[in-house]
Amino acid sequence: MAIKRSDLIDSQNAGYYHLISRCVRRAFLCGVDDETGISYEHRRAWIEHRILQLATIFSIEVYSYAVMHNHYHLVIYSDPLGPCQWSDLEVAERWLQLFPGKLDNPQFKLQRELRLQAIANDETLLAEYRQRLGSISWLMRCINEPIAKRSNQEDFVKGHFWESRFTSQALLDESAALTCMAYVDLNPIRAGITDKLEESDYTSIQSRVCSMTEETLNQVVESLAGKVRQRTMVMPLKDYIELVEWTGQSIIHPDKATIPTHLKPIFQRLNINQDNWLNQVNHYGRNYYRAVGPLHLIQSFADKLKSKWVKGVSSIRHLYLSTT
Incomplete structure (x- = not known):
């Protein structure tokens, strides 16, 4: 059952969110149309540029994104009262x-x-x-409307380009946000488009890898665009890139999926069960729905929705070492 956006997105408190918007037309948003042979790859650059541009205007920070052929993902930190x-x-x-x-x-x-x-x-x-x-709904509207108009003009058509309702998922702590970021960054690898992070076009991980320096590697993960307030992740950028790199290679070569020893302390710091990390990231889209986080925060989220249950509780128990 559909739930009002105002109930899913907190309009009074800052937090992380995973956002997805999908194209409704048969033709791909981007990529090459197999029937006509026409390439729409340039539209991916439109969307990436628009996301980063709006981060300097809205009260958000962009932590992760992936522009795929018929949809895009965003992980943001939003401060509605900023x-x-x-x-x-x-x-x-x-x-x-x-x-x-x-x-x-x-x-x-x-x-x-x-x-x-x-x-x-x-x-x-x-x-x-x-x-x-400070509104996520207005943010998504301002990303999608100009892309839809520009694409319709290019295709000489009228009508809907995007699904009318974007998907929003509350990420209730930084461990949930980092797990979702890894899932988003690995979209091209899971889709079989590439097997290298630096070739994962129009993704935040490509941007991070291609712009990293010795200085930035020693810093913690920061937003790619936007500055709500002085805010950083707990994980060093070097550790995050190594973790995403290992996770991606393990998805491609599951028979070699042994966690490197030097990455193991990361899971302890994040309160994440390393034995279930690979499965949770690889099947994130199926495992979670409206919210991801420790059980006590999930319960508070469900109480706000006046619901007794939120999909993904069993996956939450597998993701966290301790859910309290």
């Missing part, structure tokens, strides 16, 4: 970046400044825009 800390002018400026219209043309510089001041002096508009700039 815009309340922004000045009136900052809210107005971000809104005009989001919907510039013709005002992004340098010849309309004066008109843009007048519009900026008009928004900054309108308390009703400011309240509405603060709410929207």
